Amino acid sequence: DAMVIQNPRYQVTQFGKPVTLSCSQTLNHNVMYWYQQKSSQAPKLLFHYYDKDFNNEADTPDNFQSRRPNTSFCFLDIRSPGLGDAAMYLCATSRDNRADTQYFGPGTRLTVL
Amino acid sequence: GQNIDQPTEMTATEGAIVQINCTYQTSGFNGLFWYQQHAGEAPTFLSYNVLDGLEEKGRFSSFLSRSKGYSYLLLKELQMKDSASYLCAGEDNTDKLIFGTGTRLQVFP
Numbered sequence: 404d405a406m407v408i409q410n411p412r413y414q415v416t417q418f419g420k421p422v423t424l425s426c427s428q429t430l431n432h433n434v435m436y437w438y439q440q441k442s443s444q445a446p447k448l449l450f451h452y453y454d455k456d457f458n459n460e461a462d463t464p465d466n467f468q469s470r471r472p473n474t475s476f477c478f479l480d481i482r483s484p485g486l487g488d489a490a491m492y493l494c495a496t497s498r499d500n501r502a503d504t505q506y507f508g509p510g511t512r513l514t515v516l
Numbered sequence: 517g518q519n520i521d522q523p524t525e526m527t528a529t530e531g532a533i534v535q536i537n538c539t540y541q542t543s544g545f546n547g548l549f550w551y552q553q554h555a556g557e558a559p560t561f562l563s564y565n566v567l568d569g570l571e572e573k574g575r576f577s578s579f580l581s582r583s584k585g586y587s588y589l590l591l592k593e594l595q596m597k598d599s600a601s602y603l604c605a606g607e608d609n610t611d612k613l614i615f616g617t618g619t620r621l622q623v624f625p
Contacts, residue, residue: 445520445603445615446559493558500611502547502566507558 406430407508409494415514416484424479424511426494434500435477437469438493440510446493452477453500481513489515518542520616522604527622528594536589536602536619544609548580548587551603553618559603562589591621599623 407428416422426435434453438446450459452471466488468480481488491510497503519541528534540548547566551559565571565580565587577590589602601618608614 443617445617447615448612491556502564502607502611504549504561504564505613506561507551510558512556 407494407496407506409492409508409511411511412509413512413514415516416481417516418486419483422481422484422513424481424492424494424513426477426479426508427475428494428496428508429475430496430498430506431474432496432498432506433474434497434503435471436495436497436505437467437477437479438495439488440491440493441489449479484513484515486515489513518606518608518614520604520606520614522602522616522619524617525620525622527624530594530596530623530625532594533590533592534594534621536591536604536621538587538589538604538616540585540587540604540606540614542606542608542614545582546607546609546611548578549605549607549613550576550578550587550589551605553601553603555600562602594623596623596625 410425436451437449440446449463466482470478491512493510494508495505497505522538549564550562553559563578570579575592580587601620603618604616605613
């Protein structure tokens with residue numbers, strides 16, 4: 404089945420220790436998104452790629468970086484995680500930008516000790 | 517500013533009908549999405565409205581009024597598995613989804 408896969412599902416890291424979350428898709432979609440969702444809050448868009456074009460949200464902290472080496476894979480790097488970065492990180496894809504349904508992966512729950 | 521408003525929590529009984537309302541203000545407007553999110557899981561797509569009116573899909577229907585900046589999700593014949601959060605999301609003129617905080621629906625037997 405075509406899908407969006409995120410690894411790991413649960414990640415524990417220490418304060419200040421870099422961590423990388425991964426997302427892959429078999430949908431061959433052009434657009435890939437990273438969202439941060441804290442408990443009982445709305446998903447917050449961090450950035451997205453349209454193909455290789457990177458689009459950073461203005462309020463995304465510099466601590467968060469992303470890489471998309473090819474169509475199928477996208478990575479979220481958190482350079483120095485703080486306690487406030489503990490959240491669910493959701494990867495989503497869509498065929499195109501406009502009016503296209505976003506398909507979400509299962510998410511990675513990040514805990515920062 | 518951009519804003520999506522929806523009730524925080526709702527309760528209903530198995531077999532009943534429930535309507536979850538959403539009002540939106542976005543910079544431009546391309547359409548309105550509804551997603552279902554079970555606790556600890558990713559959102560899953562339910563519906564998309566771009567034109568005024570009601571879209572029916574099985575037990576779930578979604579309505580949009582562009583002039584009023586208003587949408588609702590209607591769930592019929594509620595089942596216990598419908599207990600989840602329901603996220604309203606407006607697409608703005610930069611093609612970005614602006615999510616509400618979600619309405620947590622609890623279905624009781």
